[in-house]
Amino acid sequence: MATFSLLPGSVALITLTNPPVNALSAAVRAGIVQAVQRSVEDPKVKSVVICGQNGRFCGGADIREFAGPMSGPPLVPLIHAIEALDKPVVAAIEGLALGGGLELALGCHYRIAHTTALLGLPEVTLGLLPAAGGTQRLPRLAGLPAALDLITTGRHISGTEALELGIVDQVTDGSALDIALEFAKSIVGRPLNTRRLSTLPCRCPTDIDNLLDRFMVQVRQRARGALAPVACVGALRAAATLPYAQGLRKERELMDTLFNSGQARALQYAFFSQRVVGKWTLPSGARWDNTTSRTISTAAVIGLGTMGRGIAVALALAGMSVVAVETQEKQLSEARQMVPAMLQREAGRRGLDTAPGVISFCSSLQDVSEVELVIEAVFEDMALKLQLFRQLSAVCKPDTLLCSNTSGLDIDQLAAATQRPGLVVGMHFFAPAHIMKLLEVVCGTRSSPETVATVMQLGKRMGKVSVAVGNCPGFVGNRMLKPYTEQANFLLEEGAMPEQVDKVLEEFGFPMGVFRMSDLSGLDVGWRIRKAAGLTGPGVEPTRTRQGRRYSPLPDQMCEAGRLGQKTGRGWYQYDGPGGRVARSDPWVQTFLDAYRARHNLAARVIAAEEILERCLYSLINEGFKILQDGMAAGPEDIDAIYVFGYGWPRHRGGPMFHAGQVGLARVLEKLEHYQQLHPDVAPMKPSMLLRRLVAAGSPPIQKWRELIHRERVHSQL
Numbered sequence: 001m002a003t004f005s006l007l008p009g010s011v012a013l014i015t016l017t018n019p020p021v022n023a024l025s026a027a028v029r030a031g032i033v034q035a036v037q038r039s040v041e042d043p044k045v046k047s048v049v050i051c052g053q054n055g056r057f058c059g060g061a062d063i064r065e066f067a068g069p070m071s072g073p074p075l076v077p078l079i080h081a082i083e084a085l086d087k088p089v090v091a092a093i094e095g096l097a098l099g100g101g102l103e104l105a106l107g108c109h110y111r112i113a114h115t116t117a118l119l120g121l122p123e124v125t126l127g128l129l130p131a132a133g134g135t136q137r138l139p140r141l142a143g144l145p146a147a148l149d150l151i152t153t154g155r156h157i158s159g160t161e162a163l164e165l166g167i168v169d170q171v172t173d174g175s176a177l178d179i180a181l182e183f184a185k186s187i188v189g190r191p192l193n194t195r196r197l198s199t200l201p202c203r204c205p206t207d208i209d210n211l212l213d214r215f216m217v218q219v220r221q222r223a224r225g226a227l228a229p230v231a232c233v234g235a236l237r238a239a240a241t242l243p244y245a246q247g248l249r250k251e252r253e254l255m256d257t258l259f260n261s262g263q264a265r266a267l268q269y270a271f272f273s274q275r276v277v278g279k280w281t282l283p284s285g286a287r288w289d290n291t292t293s294r295t296i297s298t299a300a301v302i303g304l305g306t307m308g309r310g311i312a313v314a315l316a317l318a319g320m321s322v323v324a325v326e327t328q329e330k331q332l333s334e335a336r337q338m339v340p341a342m343l344q345r346e347a348g349r350r351g352l353d354t355a356p357g358v359i360s361f362c363s364s365l366q367d368v369s370e371v372e373l374v375i376e377a378v379f380e381d382m383a384l385k386l387q388l389f390r391q392l393s394a395v396c397k398p399d400t401l402l403c404s405n406t407s408g409l410d411i412d413q414l415a416a417a418t419q420r421p422g423l424v425v426g427m428h429f430f431a432p433a434h435i436m437k438l439l440e441v442v443c444g445t446r447s448s449p450e451t452v453a454t455v456m457q458l459g460k461r462m463g464k465v466s467v468a469v470g471n472c473p474g475f476v477g478n479r480m481l482k483p484y485t486e487q488a489n490f491l492l493e494e495g496a497m498p499e500q501v502d503k504v505l506e507e508f509g510f511p512m513g514v515f516r517m518s519d520l521s522g523l524d525v526g527w528r529i530r531k532a533a534g535l536t537g538p539g540v541e542p543t544r545t546r547q548g549r550r551y552s553p554l555p556d557q558m559c560e561a562g563r564l565g566q567k568t569g570r571g572w573y574q575y576d577g578p579g580g581r582v583a584r585s586d587p588w589v590q591t592f593l594d595a596y597r598a599r600h601n602l603a604a605r606v607i608a609a610e611e612i613l614e615r616c617l618y619s620l621i622n623e624g625f626k627i628l629q630d631g632m633a634a635g636p637e638d639i640d641a642i643y644v645f646g647y648g649w650p651r652h653r654g655g656p657m658f659h660a661g662q663v664g665l666a667r668v669l670e671k672l673e674h675y676q677q678l679h680p681d682v683a684p685m686k687p688s689m690l691l692r693r694l695v696a697a698g699s700p701p702i703q704k705w706r707e708l709i710h711r712e713r714v715h716s717q718l
């Protein structure tokens with residue numbers, strides 16, 4: 001709702017009241033309509049201030065309402081009514097003014113903000129555009145270039161930056177509401193014509209077409225198939241070239257198309273998934289809201305290679321005092337040089353003069369004896385990690401948490417090597433660890449709820465999307481990646497080329513196809529794991545079957561030929577030299593594949609894009625269903641958040657499990673059955689029991705899967 005009060009000095013105060021972010025629900029919009037009406041009719045009211053309860057102006061439309069039929073007074077006429085008032089209206093912006101919240105403020109005649117308030121039009125991140133006049137009023141106020149930037153990225157800006165861009169009239173470090181109330185009294189009777197943004201011309205540079213065309217090219221490149229950013233540019237073109245009323249019609253027309261698109265549904269699902277995963281629950285019944293966490297202020301990182309360096313930076317950025325340990329002298333001295341520079345650069349990027357935490361470097365484990373939490377990031381070698389966990393258990397305080405950044409090794413085995421198995425947990429970061437948003441928190445069978453709560457909380461402080469997952473080989477993300485990459489290799493055996501597979505995946509929206517990605521991270525990473533598993537190496541026959549299943553030795557043979565990817569200048573593609581970044585097709589790969597197929601009597605065939613996409617994605621999705629079935633992820637949102645934030649799954653497609661729902665579960669099942677018939681030796685194609693049960697249950701919407709899984713588990717049918 002929204003409350004109306006008449007304050008001394010003849011100022012009417014309208015307070016938006018809908019915790020926690022005062023979203024513009026139907027009730028709030030109705031409340032504003034009534035309060036505006038009272039302000040018009042009451043002769044005692046000389047000016048109006050609009051604010052939000054609890055120091056938060058407004059978080060925009062109530063996103064939950066988008067799922068059903070819209071009801072209540074619409075926002076556009078409401079904002080017009082405010083703008084048309086002949087009593088001055090001032091927005092007092094504290095906390096946040098986002099989306100419809102900022103559009104409401106743009107309809108006011110003046111805006112006063114706290115310096116730290118967050119302002120923005122993030123609709124594009126929900127697959128929409130600011131359709132309450134935002135695309136038409138903002139360029140009239142801040143100019144077309146600034147509006148293009150803010151509306152196509154959806155980025156939040158501070159009150160201070162909003163002042164620089166002319167979006168607000170004044171900022172304060174004190175109470176924006178107090179200043180707004182005083183200001184409202186002082187402007188009674190001032191003419192308002194120049195303050196009604198819809199009546200002003202758009203502020204454009206001379207060469208509008210050139211600017212818009214350049215922007216459109218950039219936006220299309222960044223969008224990876226997303227519709228909303230492109231529609232935003234269309235609406236801004238209308239603002240720049242048409243009168244306000246026509247521009248507004250165009251804005252609405254574009255919004256209508258976006259509103260009902262699968263992309264908008266996917267992006268809104270992704271918004272809520274990110275929040276759902278914070279509400280973790282363990283099989284024991286321990287949950288985010290019934291478990292206490294400890295606040296960590298000192299931490300150590302062991303091993304300063306690729307991952308350890310980024311993790312140390314991420315901890316220091318979250319305000320921690322970090323001890324960084326490395327045994328190799330060369331690595332240590334390199335880290336001493338590089339890590340402080342990384343820290344400074346990232347702090348600067350986040351608008352900080354200096355990082356809130358500090359990092360000290362050393363080579364002895366004894367120096368970690370006093371810290372509250374240790375993160376191990378040494379080589380992916382179980383024997384080495386076990387030895388380290390034994391040492392840490394002896395050296396550290398008895399209540400220190402011991403965490404491993406392993407990409408897939410058994411957390412229970414590491415825990416068993418210590419005297420404190422309850423304090424052992426996986427913290428699986430993604431490279432580069434100080435930038436990537438995902439953190440898989442791997443809960444071992446003996447990890448205590450308090451340990452999980454502490455690490456989830458720490459992840460949040462580090463700005464990560466932390467997802468609690470179970471302990472199984474590869475955890476969630478890498479476990480699903482295995483059948484996906486395996487499928488891509490099989491496609492090469494059958495006739496595809498790496499660039500063909502990559503093109504299909506990139507057109508789907510991945511930033512990089514599987515082979516380009518493999519070249520980037522290094523083919524030797526998987527090679528080492530496969531050697532350790534006895535799948536390749538001296539004495540293992542180069543056949544296409546291992547342990548009773550179809551196996552492709554192609555990547556092993558690439559490694560044996562010294563083609564490790566970008567680091568060697570040759571992999572599935574060729575590069576200008578070692579460390580080169582620009583991938584070019586390599587005739588060597590064609591010859592290599594031809595010879596391989598000839599050796600194994602494989603006839604190359606033309607493979608359609610549809611088959612490539614279905615085999616890669618559906619084998620990954622099928623593994624996702626198996627993970628849900630095994631209870632290694634609490635719900636589909638957890639898997640989807642992992643894939644969106646850690647593996648470049650296009651956000652406008654929601655995540656793999658959401659995508660399965662969009663395609664239709666029955667169709668995914670039918671396709672898996674079809675490919676399994678063609679390739680009976682490929683185990684990951686065997687449809688999971690959970691997928692079958694969901695289809696049998698009539699393919700319920702994704703929001704119902706958790707409940708069904710729980711029910712079936714209780715009845716032991718999974």
Ligand SMILES: CCCCCCCCCCCCCC(=O)CC(=O)SCCNC(=O)CCNC(=O)[C@H](O)C(C)(C)COP(=O)(O)OP(=O)(O)OC[C@H]1O[C@@H](n2cnc3c(N)ncnc32)[C@H](O)[C@@H]1OP(=O)(O)O
Nearest residue numbers: 023059060061062063064098099100122131132256259275
């Ligand atoms: C053919 C039919 C065509 C129909 C066409 C219709 C045309 C209509 C024209 C007019 C349309 C007007 C459109 C409009 O107004 C567009 C919008 O405003 S879209 C919304 C824009 N706002 C946002 O994107 C903000 C989203 N929220 C956030 O970014 C963060 O939540 C925020 C920075 C505000 C706060 O962050 P933090 O403090 O970290 O809290 P949480 O994120 O954990 O949130 C707390 C809690 O609040 C819920 N929530 C947040 N924002 C909203 C929201 N806008 N609506 C609903 N709920 C919201 C969030 O989910 C959390 O709740 P949980 O229960 O914990 O999940």
Ligand SMILES: NC(=O)C1=CN([C@@H]2O[C@H](COP(=O)(O)OP(=O)(O)OC[C@H]3O[C@@H](n4cnc5c(N)ncnc54)[C@H](O)[C@@H]3O)[C@@H](O)[C@H]2O)C=CC1
Nearest residue numbers: 303304305306307326327328331377378379380406407431
């Ligand atoms: N590279 C990646 O993209 C990712 C790696 N991981 C995991 O992170 C861990 C580390 O991987 P990377 O950083 O890539 O390895 P890396 O090879 O770059 O670095 C490992 C570092 O550990 C040091 N080290 C080895 N034994 C040590 C000991 N006893 N004490 C102190 N330092 C020691 C080494 O000298 C080396 O500097 C592995 O478990 C890996 O699986 C997890 C996510 C992503």
